[in-house]
Amino acid sequence: xxxxxxxxxxxxxxxxxxxxxxxxxxxxxxxxxxxxxxxxxxxxxxxxxxxxxxxxxxxxxxxxxxxxxxxxxxxxxxxxxxxxxxxxxxxxxxxxxxxxxxxxxxxxxxxxxxxxxxxxxxxxxxxxxxxxxxxxxxxxxxxxxxxxxxxxxxxxxxxxxxxxxxxxxxxxxxxxxxxxxxxxxxxxxxxxxxxxxxxxxxxxxxxxxxxxxx
Numbered sequence: 001x002x003x004x005x006x007x008x009x010x011x012x013x014x015x016x017x018x019x020x021x022x023x024x025x026x027x028x029x030x031x032x033x034x035x036x037x038x039x040x041x042x043x044x045x046x047x048x049x050x051x052x053x054x055x056x057x058x059x060x061x062x063x064x065x066x067x068x069x070x071x072x073x074x075x076x077x078x079x080x081x082x083x084x085x086x087x088x089x090x091x092x093x094x095x096x097x098x099x100x101x102x103x104x105x106x107x108x109x110x111x112x113x114x115x116x117x118x119x120x121x122x123x124x125x126x127x128x129x130x131x132x133x134x135x136x137x138x139x140x141x142x143x144x145x146x147x148x149x150x151x152x153x154x155x156x157x158x159x160x161x162x163x164x165x166x167x168x169x170x171x172x173x174x175x176x177x178x179x180x181x182x183x184x185x186x187x188x189x190x191x192x193x194x195x196x197x198x199x200x201x202x203x204x205x206x207x208x209x210x211x212x213x214x
Contacts, residue, residue: 002073002212003066003069003070003073003212004066004070004208004209004212004214006065006066006069007062007063007065007066007208008205008208010062010065011059011062011201011204011205014058014062015055015058015059015062015201016201018051018055019055019194019197019198019201022048022194045193045194045195048194049191049192049193052191052192052193052194052196052197053154053159053192055197056147056150056151056154056192056197056200057151057154057155059147059197059200059201059204060118060147060148060150060151060204061151062204063144063147063148063204063207063208064117064118065117066208066211067117067123067211068086068117070211070212071117071123071126071127071130071131072085072086072089074131075089075130075131078099090113090115091113093111093112093113093115096111097111100129100130107125110122110125111125111126118148120135120136120141120144120145120148121136123135124136127211133211135207135210135211138207138210140203140206140207142172143172143203144203144204144207145168146168146169146172147200147203147204149165149168149169150165150190150192153165153190154190158189159189159190159191160187160188160189160190161181161185161186161187161188161189161190162186162187163183163186165181165190166181166183166185166186169181
């Protein structure tokens with residue numbers, strides 16, 4: 001299974017199918033208990049808001065896993081062989097780095113044994129250097145970075161909005177004031193609704209297809 005196939009399969013089974021549970025519940029209860037008072041609650045998108053951040057976070061993790069698997073899938077050692085896994089690549093990191101000419105020490109040091117595929121700037125450098133493929137040239141790269149920042153917000157801050165997230169979010173939506181977040185939202189919990197998550201799934205698939213068009 002290729003990295004892209006893995007991404008599509010795991011997103012379908014762990015993000016898209018759970019996302020459709022709402023429709024399934026409404027359909028089942030609507031048929032079996034048409035006048036159930038819970039039916040309107042189930043139809044209300046706000047009743048499902050708490051389920052959206054975990055699904056969003058898993059979606060972004062799937063992108064991260066894809067970026068790692070795709071690199072290992074495409075990159076070849078000087079002898080033409082692939083690295084079996086990330087551990088093998090990291091154990092060979094010094095030899096790996098010796099094969100390239102680096103612009104400066106800071107850039108060289110960004111590729112290290114604790115390399116994280118969730119750091120998109122580092123992945124962009126790695127891909128550009130080894131695969132001649134720059135993810136930062138993707139037309140919606142800033143949106144993908146924002147999706148990663150949302151994952152960070154929910155994973156490391158419990159969804160609490162801070163100034164850093166507001167600045168990044170508003171910078172992305174600079175041409176649409178209606179979508180911007182006011183500073184008085186600092187300290188409040190961010191939300192992701194179902195439609196936003198559906199749009200994020202679509203955007204993620206487009207990003208993956210940009211990297212691997214096959």
